[in-house]
Amino acid sequence: MSVGCRCARTWGYVHVSGMLPVSPNPAATTPVIRFENVTKSYAGQSRAALDDVTVEVEKGEFVFLVGASGSGKSTFLRLVLREARPTHGKVYVAGKEINRLATWKVPGLRRQIGTVFQDFRLLPNKTVTENVAFALQVIGKPRSHINKVVPETLELVGLEGKGGRMPDELSGGEQQRVAIARAFVNRPMILIADEPTGNLDPNTSVGIMKLLDRINRTGTTVMMATHDAGIVDQMRKRVIELSSGHIVRDQSRGVYGYQH
Amino acid sequence: MQLTYVFSELGNGLRRNVSMTIAVIVTIFVSLTLVGMGLLLNAQATKAEQYWGSKLQITVFLCNENSTTANCVNGEATDDQKATIEKTLDSNNEVASWRLQSKQEAYDKWREAYVADDDTESRVYESIRPSDMQESYWVQLKDPEKFLGIKSAVQGLPGVNTVRDLREVLKPIYFWMNVMKWGAIGIAAFLVVAAILQVGNTIRLAAFARRREIGIMRLVGASSLYIQLPFLMESLVAALIGVGLASGALLVFMGVVIYGTLRPTSNIVAWVDWGDGLWAVGLIALLGLALTLIPTLVMTRKYLKV
Numbered sequence: 031m032s033v034g035c036r037c038a039r040t041w042g043y044v045h046v047s048g049m050l051p052v053s054p055n056p057a058a059t060t061p062v063i064r065f066e067n068v069t070k071s072y073a074g075q076s077r078a079a080l081d082d083v084t085v086e087v088e089k090g091e092f093v094f095l096v097g098a099s100g101s102g103k104s105t106f107l108r109l110v111l112r113e114a115r116p117t118h119g120k121v122y123v124a125g126k127e128i129n130r131l132a133t134w135k136v137p138g139l140r141r142q143i144g145t146v147f148q149d150f151r152l153l154p155n156k157t158v159t160e161n162v163a164f165a166l167q168v169i170g171k172p173r174s175h176i177n178k179v180v181p182e183t184l185e186l187v188g189l190e191g192k193g194g195r196m197p198d199e200l201s202g203g204e205q206q207r208v209a210i211a212r213a214f215v216n217r218p219m220i221l222i223a224d225e226p227t228g229n230l231d232p233n234t235s236v237g238i239m240k241l242l243d244r245i246n247r248t249g250t251t252v253m254m255a256t257h258d259a260g261i262v263d264q265m266r267k268r269v270i271e272l273s274s275g276h277i278v279r280d281q282s283r284g285v286y287g288y289q290h
Numbered sequence: 291m292q293l294t295y296v297f298s299e300l301g302n303g304l305r306r307n308v309s310m311t312i313a314v315i316v317t318i319f320v321s322l323t324l325v326g327m328g329l330l331l332n333a334q335a336t337k338a339e340q341y342w343g344s345k346l347q348i349t350v351f352l353c354n355e356n357s358t359t360a361n362c363v364n365g366e367a368t369d370d371q372k373a374t375i376e377k378t379l380d381s382n383n384e385v386a387s388w389r390l391q392s393k394q395e396a397y398d399k400w401r402e403a404y405v406a407d408d409d410t411e412s413r414v415y416e417s418i419r420p421s422d423m424q425e426s427y428w429v430q431l432k433d434p435e436k437f438l439g440i441k442s443a444v445q446g447l448p449g450v451n452t453v454r455d456l457r458e459v460l461k462p463i464y465f466w467m468n469v470m471k472w473g474a475i476g477i478a479a480f481l482v483v484a485a486i487l488q489v490g491n492t493i494r495l496a497a498f499a500r501r502r503e504i505g506i507m508r509l510v511g512a513s514s515l516y517i518q519l520p521f522l523m524e525s526l527v528a529a530l531i532g533v534g535l536a537s538g539a540l541l542v543f544m545g546v547v548i549y550g551t552l553r554p555t556s557n558i559v560a561w562v563d564w565g566d567g568l569w570a571v572g573l574i575a576l577l578g579l580a581l582t583l584i585p586t587l588v589m590t591r592k593y594l595k596v
Contacts, residue, residue, distance in 0.1 A: 111509075133514075134514070136511075137511040137512060137513045140508070141510065143511075144510075145509050151502065153502055153503060153506070164295075165506070165510040167295050168295060168506075168507045168510060168512035168516060168517075170516070212510070
């Protein structure tokens, strides 16, 4: 995606990009996430959680996913993680169509995606270092590699010197930094953050957003679902707004409540 | 693959679920021991069948002076009657061969088998003469299972006192062996169901206790096998201990009861040997592994879906 197009602050971002089928630099515009007419309905529910959604996210982008509760944000993220499969349409993540991906290849896909949640999900009986190292141990990385990259990552997220602490000795913001370190320690292509600042006070949230921005600058695509209008307005990144399973806005350098 | 985590989790899991693990081990131990006993009884029944089957024959006792049955109203069987019986034996297709045992032969055999223990007995025995014995036809069958045709054909003939079939004698022994075998297998079947459910419950508790770790492992892309491995190892440890105890019990039974008591004192039948014992141990080992690992795989699949 060319920067020129992104700067235009146009409505209907998708349509504009669709008008530029020939890209001058194909490698730069390879989408890491692509939804093609994706519909997802859950059994026993009449209304689809996502309804005919088509969207692309390119490598290195920072995208906010906004919308009210029940608008389809979580379903969107679950589809990217292949925790759910689309009812109709195609979802491509890192170049692979996830509904045609064999079950045994799913772990391989997830190694390219880091995930951060509102509730941190740290292991309470392990130290900070062990929590981060766990993500590498369980995918079979050698100890020497782990011993090298875990301290590096802790330094990147601003937790140098705190590797020996237990999670309950840390503040909420620090715990979220540990979670981000764990998500990023394997250098994923995509970082998904589901309300990462939902449990944090505004000042701490700013710190976390700076960290996510720093990670984004290393080339990692960041997709963040949020309700925090202040953060979206400050960051001025791409905003995809969902409502009742439809994309009602897709805007580069957007704000949270543009439409309302 | 780095297995430190797997082994530390194995230790944690066994410690955390120690009472459940013991329950699984005990259930597996008892059910496998019963299955093993059933297998040994089955082997014993087959051995007995082979041993007696080769010797199974029908004996047709002829009337003598003292016979009291309806066919013997004319006393001693005549040569004509014998000729009819012989013709019947020759023409029956269940019969492989036959031979006539004379009174003297019968007397000699009887003297051999019955030894007088005291004076009274020896005086009674002395009074018995070869002429008191019965002549008899010893009929060898083609198939030891098929004897009813010849039995009924000969039974009603004049001059025939009784027809004895060794199988009738052995029937109760076979019956009780079968009852014991199926009893053991039936109880074992109930215990096997209990064992499977117990393994399932253990996995559910263990998966619940480990749900945070499992959630993170799935999220960061650990392979299903890696996630399942601690559960499989836990089940494997329980299975191996259970199989070990059951095998030990069977081998002790073989050593003490079969080789220690039955074989030296009783040779009415060929007893099961170490080969049969090892075969039973092998089968229960396989069964024990299947009993624990299959439910574990099914349950972990259910609870740990990627």
